[in-house]
Amino acid sequence: xxxxSIDSFAERLLGWYDRAARDLPWRHPPGSAATPxxxxxxxxxxxxxxTTVAAVAGYFTRFVQRWPTVADLAAADDADVMAAxxxxxxxxxxxxxxxxxxxxxxxxxxxxxxxxxxxxxxPGVGDYTAAxxxxxxxxxxxxxxxxxxxxxxxxxxxxxxxxxxxxxEIRTALAPLVPQDRPGDFAQGLMDLGATICTPRAPACTxxxxxxxxxxxxxxxxxxxxxxxxxxxxxQRYGLAWWIEEGDAVWLVRRPGxxxxxxxxxxPGGEWTGEAPTESGLVHVDHGxxxxxxxxxxxxxxxAHAAGEGEWWPxxxxxxxxxxxxYRKLTDRMREDIA
DNA sequence: GAGGCGTGGCA
DNA sequence: TTGCCAAGCCT
Numbered sequence: 001x002x003x004x005s006i007d008s009f010a011e012r013l014l015g016w017y018d019r020a021a022r023d024l025p026w027r028h029p030p031g032s033a034a035t036p037x038x039x040x041x042x043x044x045x046x047x048x049x050x051t052t053v054a055a056v057a058g059y060f061t062r063f064v065q066r067w068p069t070v071a072d073l074a075a076a077d078d079a080d081v082m083a084a085x086x087x088x089x090x091x092x093x094x095x096x097x098x099x100x101x102x103x104x105x106x107x108x109x110x111x112x113x114x115x116x117x118x119x120x121x122x123p124g125v126g127d128y129t130a131a132x133x134x135x136x137x138x139x140x141x142x143x144x145x146x147x148x149x150x151x152x153x154x155x156x157x158x159x160x161x162x163x164x165x166x167x168x169e170i171r172t173a174l175a176p177l178v179p180q181d182r183p184g185d186f187a188q189g190l191m192d193l194g195a196t197i198c199t200p201r202a203p204a205c206t207x208x209x210x211x212x213x214x215x216x217x218x219x220x221x222x223x224x225x226x227x228x229x230x231x232x233x234x235x236q237r238y239g240l241a242w243w244i245e246e247g248d249a250v251w252l253v254r255r256p257g258x259x260x261x262x263x264x265x266x267x268p269g270g271e272w273t274g275e276a277p278t279e280s281g282l283v284h285v286d287h288g289x290x291x292x293x294x295x296x297x298x299x300x301x302x303x304a305h306a307a308g309e310g311e312w313w314p315x316x317x318x319x320x321x322x323x324x325x326x327y328r329k330l331t332d333r334m335r336e337d338i339a
Numbered sequence: 340g341a342g343g344c345g346t347g348g349c350a
Numbered sequence: 351t352t353g354c355c356a357a358g359c360c361t
């Protein structure tokens with residue numbers, strides 16, 4: 001069989017997607033006539049940035065139940081949204097989520113714009129998310145490129161240029177493959193393919209719907225594609241957090257709006273530095289961030305030292321404080337010790 | 340362009 | 351255990 005006689009790339013991919021699409025809370029059935037709610041599509045795409053499907057599912061369901069429309073979200077208290085996002089990571093996304101909802105209400109009459117350019121101008125919406133929402137929610141034939149799609153196309157076309165320089169070639173290769181009639185399913189199909197078949201390691205090429213003309217198939221080094229730049233070593237940092245208890249409550253603060261864990265509730269404490277503290281603490285946790293590892297040691301302080309803005313939080317309701325995982329680890333340890 | 344920015348699962 | 355990685359965005 002010649003290559004010319006097989007179905008087009010999009011036909012093979014969509015045929016596979018119609019059979020194998022994952023059933024996800026934010027997803028409509030493939031080819032469904034129902035119009036996806038742009039708010040839900042946008043919400044899912046923001047949460048899915050650098051975050052696994054498994055981690056997102058519960059958060060997505062809670063958010064759209066609590067704030068069913070973009071107007072509901074725009075009217076929400078910042079503290080409630082940040083607390084609801086706690087544990088999902090990359091907290092700038094939550095700040096931008098609120099900012100975006102408020103722009104959509106204030107400047108777009110509460111309806112998401114339907115063009116890639118207008119979406120791209122919204123807070124927290126970059127090239128990927130603008131294209132994904134345009135394709136999935138509005139049927140626009142946008143060229144959607146995420147890390148899954150980069151991997152699929154880099155292998156299918158044997159693009160050996162290292163990332164991020166390869167992005168241009170990948171986009172150029174992908175653009176003519178996008179079908180005008182089902183661009184949203186096409187994008188989601190490519191992402192499902194990358195997540196389940198064309199995986200980073202040990203891809204399941206025998207089950208791949210586009211393997212017939214894949215230029216990387218059979219290569220022993222297929223899992224080296226796409227080529228990525230070397231990673232830097234992460235430095236070790238140390239810090240102290242203060243456990244200030246009074247009655248049945250603990251003193252919590254809110255971190256500055258930008259930077260690490262920006263805008264999130266936290267235990268008070270000192271700066272994080274490269275020097276290990278000499279003070280011995282109640283407990284400590286080791287926590288890995290994207291660009292450094294942190295050992296945070298909890299030390300007891302008297303309430304008289306509780307300077308600055310903060311709030312007494314009932315120990316029995318700490319789960320509702322919306323602490324990031326770093327601090328959640330410490331409070332869980334304390335709870336074990338108290339129990 | 341490169342670095343800051345979380346977290347959890349997996350081999 | 352350690353490193354890699356996941357539907358990126360912002361500066």
